[in-house]
Amino acid sequence: MAKILIVEDNALNIKLFCDLLAAHGHQPEAVTDSRNALDAAREFSPDLVITDIQLPHVSGLELIRLIRNDEQLGQVPIMAVTAYSTSEDEERIRAAGAQAYVSKPISVVRFAETVDELLAGKDEPALSDAPSSPRT
Numbered sequence: 038m039a040k041i042l043i044v045e046d047n048a049l050n051i052k053l054f055c056d057l058l059a060a061h062g063h064q065p066e067a068v069t070d071s072r073n074a075l076d077a078a079r080e081f082s083p084d085l086v087i088t089d090i091q092l093p094h095v096s097g098l099e100l101i102r103l104i105r106n107d108e109q110l111g112q113v114p115i116m117a118v119t120a121y122s123t124s125e126d127e128e129r130i131r132a133a134g135a136q137a138y139v140s141k142p143i144s145v146v147r148f149a150e151t152v153d154e155l156l157a158g159k160d161e162p163a164l165s166d167a168p169s170s171p172r173t
């Protein structure tokens with residue numbers, strides 16, 4: 038079981054991610070407002086952070102940088118989940134400090150595999166595969 042913080046402004050995605058993670062035996066906690074994400078992460082002390090990129094207020098890229106530069110959270114693996122899908126977008130996300138990238142609409146298999154890899158300490162090797170879930 039791992040503690041996983043989800044930062045996502047879309048309620049349907051929050052439910053999907055939380056259900057998936059709980060089904061895999063993890064303990065998910067969701068933050069809807071990215072302005073609260075850093076404080077929530079400090080308090081929750083997650084084993085993994087999953088963040089949307091397109092967020093109002095504090096963008097996912099900004100949040101990734103904030104987490105990377107945080108004394109307590111700097112080493113926590115980060116998985117970005119985003120509708121952005123070009124290799125340039127992926128480069129920006131990785132440059133900000135995320136280890137993995139899964140594109141929306143997510144493939145639930147890919148999502149779960151990437152979570153497992155990050156929790157096991159492995160970086161995701163390549164851009165995610167073709168999506169299979171409905172776009173929300």
Ligand code: MN
Pocket residue numbers: 045046047089090091092
């Ligand atoms: Mn969003």
